[in-house]
Amino acid sequence: MPFSGNTVALVVVETGISQTIAHKWVHRWRTQDEAGLCDRSSLPRTRARTPADTSWKQPWSR
Helix, strand or coil: CCCCCCCHHHHHHHHHCCHHHHHHHHHHHHHHHHHCCCCCCCCCCCCCCCCCCCCCCCHHHC
């Protein structure tokens, strides 16, 4: 890890990222090694559900 040996607080100051994100990345590094630092999708894992019955729409939206 490029900042090994430094504290999270020091890395946060040097890089300008939040402590929350820094701790999240440290956790990923410790549990998954380099694979944990790969880009990830920020999309939700589930899609919003749509109502089964759409007959409730307003008359002007036909």
